[in-house]
Amino acid sequence: MSAPAIRQTADHLCRVSAAPPSRPGRAAARLGRMAKRAMGWAVICLLALVAVIAGPLPGVGPEEAVAAETARAVGLRFGMHPDKTRLVIDLDRRVDFRAFTLSGPDRVVIDFRNLDWQILDKGENSGAGLIARYRVGLFEPGVYRMVLDLSQPSQIDSMFVLPAQDGLPPRFVVDLSRTSAQSFARTTLKGEPEDRFDGTKVAAAPQPPAGQAAVAAAPILPDAARPRARTDGRRIVAIDAGHGGIDPGAIGITGVQEKSITLAMAKALAQELEKTGRYKAVLTRDRDIFIRLRDRVAIARAAQAELFISIHADSVQNPRTRGLSIYTLSERASDGVAAQLADSENKSDLIAGVDLSTESAEVTSILIDLARRETMNLSARFAGHVIGQVQPHTELLTKPVRSAGFAVLKAPDMPSVLIETGFLSNRQDEKVLQDSAHRAKLARSIVGAVDQFFAAEQTWSRL
Structure with a gap:
């Protein structure tokens, strides 16, 4: 799948089929066996729906198409009064926006259409008054997201764009005032925001009864719209570069961001896989953009990937902790470090202002139960191959194969690991991870593990 095709998949996830993958051959047979062991194709269809979300914002196309109409943010400042805080962003022209609030933690989220933040600091910055801190990053093509972390529950009193006048540039203004936790909770958005950029606060939409939300969001596509099975004989491997866009991930000692390391490593691995001629590499992101955890899995499944590799480079409190490790899915963490890392990675969506409260607990429970079966065994086997291949070339963490409840590893029909x-x-570690030669060496080692994994699968299928 080409880079433009991957972008289209990421930007139009509402087209992902709710039907089980149609890939013929051994992989499909394995999925069939898994389905029989669980509760039939009906469950598989239901599980697939967890990965399906609403499509992109209407009218938002690739960056190239919107560049001509892009506004620029040229300044940012705060004004504080008793129990109130004003945020002002100076612009060079008017801009369309939408806003909503989320709880756990309390946040105000503002999406700007076609707004260039290049001259202002992206990432996380200190706020003032009711705004503890704020961060800005690319949420999806054509949309920058600003997340205001609140120091206490606050309500949006007003939000508007002032036209240029009296020598002053156009200004985006938002006024916040203190409110009670109960009042704030009543105004928070549940689910996806409405596709509106008319400058109004997005209201919370009524929610369907528990257990029906995922089903309601499941468009059944005609066969012609479904991903085609591979025809060139290459195995399909999905590579997920962790974090991205508004979510920088871990920050290194010298300030390097995890999202940059993971993208560089993912591209190196994709290049080595493609070089063999045996594999088609599918990147969940090929640039600095935020993609939700469940969307990453959906992209891989839409491409009919047979193996999912998520790349990370995290941070822990003990600066002496170093070395490569690999994680597979389990409901309970194998140890404290695994639990800490899973908790950190699973918060990526919260960092970017995405509401996770509408996930069905029942569907998630079924998902974990099914994933425990053959897919988890295959994931563990691949993890063992990876450690065997990389051990001569890099430092390893003590007990390098671990397990925890990583959200990005929960595809029911696709062996998945997080490296x-x-x-x-x-x-x-920070120094070697910035070395392209080291990344290339790691990538070649992982390709060796992929070779072992698929060779062993052919042996198992003949038994």
């Missing part, structure tokens, strides 16, 4: 390539909180 922590090292720790940015350790000076040595």
Whole structure:
């Protein structure tokens, strides 16, 4: 799948089929056996729906198409009064926006259409008054998201764009005032925001009864719209570069961001896989953009990937902790470090202002139950191959194969692992992870593990 095709998949996830993958051959047979062991194709269809979300915002196309109409943010400042805080962003022209609030933690989220933040600091910055801190990053093509972390529950009193006048540029203004926790909770958005950029606060939409939300969002596509099975004989491997866009991930000792390391490593691995001629590499992101955890899995499934590899480089409190490790899915973490990392990675959506409260607990429970079966065994086997291949070439964490409840590993029909390539909180790891030669060496080792995995699968299928 080409890079434009992957972008289209990421931007139009509402087209992902709710039907089980149609890939013929051994992989499909394996999925069939898994379905029989669980509760039939009906469950598989239901599980597939967890990965399906609403499509992109109407009218938002690739960056190239919107560049001509892009506004620029040229300044930002705060005004504080008793129990109130004003945020002002200076612009060079008017801009369309939408806003909503989320709880757990309390946040105000503002999406700007076609707004260039290049001259202002992206990432996380200190706020003032009712705004503890704020961060800005690319949410999806054509849309920058600003997340205001609140120091206490606050309501949006007003939000508007002032036209240029009296020598002053156009200004975006938002006024916040203190409110009670109960009042704030009543105004928070549940589910996806409405596709509106008319400058109004997005209201919370009525929610369907528990257990029906995922089903209601499941468009059944005609066969012609479904992904085609591979015809060139290559196995399909999905590579997920962790974090991205508004979510920088871990920050290294020298300031390097995890999202940059993971993208560089993912591209190196994709290049090595493609070079063999045996594999088609599918990147869940090929640039600095935020993609929700469940969307990453959906992209891989839409491409009919047979293996999912998520790349990370995290940070822990102990600066002496270093080395590569690999994680598979389990309902309970194998140890404290695994639990800490899973909790950190699973919060990526919260960092970017995405509401997770509408996930069905029942569907998630079924998902974990099914994933325990053959897919988890295959994931563990691949993890063992990876460690065997990389051990001669890099430092390993003590007990390098671990398990925890990583959200990005929960595809029911696709062996999945998360590789922590090292720790940015350790000076040595941070240094080698920025070395392209080291990344290429790791990539070649992982390709060796992929070779072993698929060769062994052919042996198992003949038994």
